[in-house]
Amino acid sequence: MFIRQKKNKSGLISVQVIDKSSGKYKVLKTIGSSQDSKEIEQLILCAKEFINTVCGNQELDFSDSNSFIATILNNITSHKLVGSNLVLGKIFDEIGFNKIKDPLFKDLVLYRLIYPKSKLKTTEYLYRYEQKKYSEDELYRYLDKLYDTQKDTVQKISYEHTLSILKEDIKVVFYDVTTVYFEIDNEDALRKTGFSKEGKHQNPQIVLGLLVSKNGYPLAYDMFEGNKFEGHTMLPIIDSFKKKYNLQKLVIVADAGLLSNTNVKDLQAKNYEFILGARIKTESKQIKNQILSLQLKDGESTVISKDDLKLIVTYSDNRAKKDKYNREKGLKKLEKSIKSGKLTKSSINNRGYNKYLKLEGEINVIIDSEKFDQDAKWDGLKGYLTNAKLPKEQILENYNHLWRIEKAFRVAKTDLQIRPIYHRKQKRIEAHICLTFVAYKLYKEIERLLEIKKSDWSVEKVIEVSKSIFQIEIKNPINGEIITQTILLTDEHRKLKELFLF
Structure with a gap:
């Protein structure tokens, strides 16, 4: 008109x-x-x-630029954070997690990456920056639903996506555990005191087991009582994983913490192949003498028969330097403690570098120099116990992928802030772990895509830049039409769009 x-x-x-x-x-x-x-x-x-x-309606007065701008600003109806959905939400959908239709599921996963706080803080943030409103009751009802009906679906989606990107059957899996402590005084049926990998032995905790593929893509997880021996967590997860996907053959890779006679026998009884970190210093006298008689050079390895198993021993100059450094550092710390008079008879044990202590006379604690010198003979040596039919080089290569699961736990505890966990009920603690599992899957997929694109950006930078992309909605004062515009102000914004094609 x-x-x-x-x-x-x-x-x-x-x-x-x-x-x-x-x-x-x-x-x-x-x-x-x-x-x-x-x-x-x-x-x-x-x-x-x-x-x-x-x-x-009004008519815009274009003759007065200040008036025109003021009219536009006065007709902004919405200002939302959209970068997380444009990038992380897109990847969430591509993996297949959008099969779970609850909008709150997606929001909680994305915000575990961009704003890893308590669930209530997350809903406040969602309202403030995306104008999405969730009540406290709605939030807790969904967490219960996630535990009751969606945990298996989540793991299946992750498994199927990993299968598609690896373009091969999953035959080798990597397993490890960590502990997550709670800042509470009293134990309950789940949260119990036990050996804490975080040194929080006085705090009730849970034990978390994680199974990943090569390259560290998460496959399955489970949660156990805080006082459960980590060696007893492996087979329940692996058995369930194998049965769920009807897998005929699996090679299990785990570090020495999962090595026990019971585990080895159970793995053999169930026809699993395995590659486990070996505790070569606790082998029989005969095998220890055999190992110490080896004259291995940097990068060399050999195979020693141990009943119906193989013990592979390798040597590395870099590892030898690291072992020596740690040993001498531990010795200096002990010497300092002795001079200060802090060490007593109760300090004599076989934990860490305290094994170098011994009693002299009735009350004097001194350094056992002979034991210290004997330990030096093991510098640079590492062992692997296996029944795998793979060539030695493949066995060692597979074990070397185990660091990726250590990274998974590190990312979960730092970037995704898996703790503190504010929930008391077991099903809600379980739901929290599930959300963190999915968030880590997204983290790994961003990492994979950046590698494919040969980008020098980190996952952390992708998330950080995405948090600064907003969208405005303006109502046209002439005809009432809503105009939507995503604001890409910086070169980083445009680079992110180029990387992820949103």
Whole structure:
């Protein structure tokens, strides 16, 4: 709708309101005619009032730039954080997690990456930056639903996506455990005190077991009581994983913490192949003498028969330097403690470098130099116990992938802040672990895509830049139409768009 001034043959100027909404010009109203300029100005004002009355809208005054800008700003109806959805949400959908239709599931996973706080803080953040409102009851009802019905679905989606990107059957899996402590005083059926990998032995905790593929893509997890021996957590997860996906053969890779006679026998009884870190210093005297008699050079390895198993021993100059450094550092710490008088009889044990202590006479604690020197013979040596039918080089290569699961726990505890866990009920603690599992899957997928694109960006930078991309919605004051615009202000914003094609 607009105003037209039309001059006739007699010189009169008609002021008309014209509508072109149908594609053709149509005179809605002729306001009047005149030759006097002041009268014409008055007729134009009347035409504007007519348009405002008919349409119920304003007309933008483009002649005054400040007024025009103020009008635009006053008609902004929404200002939302959208970068996380454009990047992380896109990857979430591509993996297949959008099969779970609950919007809250997606929001909680994404915000575990961009704003890893308590669930209630997360919902506050969602309302503040995305105008999404979730009540506390709605939040806790969903966490219960996630535990009751969606945990298996989550792990299946992760497994199927990993299978598709590896483009091969999963035959080798890597297993490890960590502990997650709670800042509470009393134990319950799940949260119990036990050996803490974080040194929080006085705090109730849970034990978390994680299974990953090569390259560290998460496959399955489970949660156990805090006082459960980590060696007893492995087979339940692996048995369930194998049965769920009808896998015929699996090679299990785990570090020395999972090595026990019971585990080895159980793995053999169930026809699993395995590669376990070996405790070569606790082998029989015969095997220890055999190991120490080896003259291995940097990068060399050998195989020693141990009943129906193989013990592979390797040597590395770099490892030898590291072993020596740690040993001498531990010795200096002990010597300092002895001088200060802090060490007593109770300090004599076989934990860490305390094994170098012994009692002299009745009360004196001294360094056992002979034991220290004997230990030096093991610098640079590492062992692997296996029954795998793979070539020696493949066995060692597979074991060397185990660091990726250590990274998974590190990312979960730092970037994703798996703790503190504010929940008390077991099913909600379980739901929290599940959300962290999915968030880590997204983390690994971002990492994979960055590697494919040969980008020098880190996952952390992708997340950080995505948190600064907003979208505004403006209501057109003329016709009421909502205009949406994503604001890409910086080179980093544009680079992110180029990387992830949103």
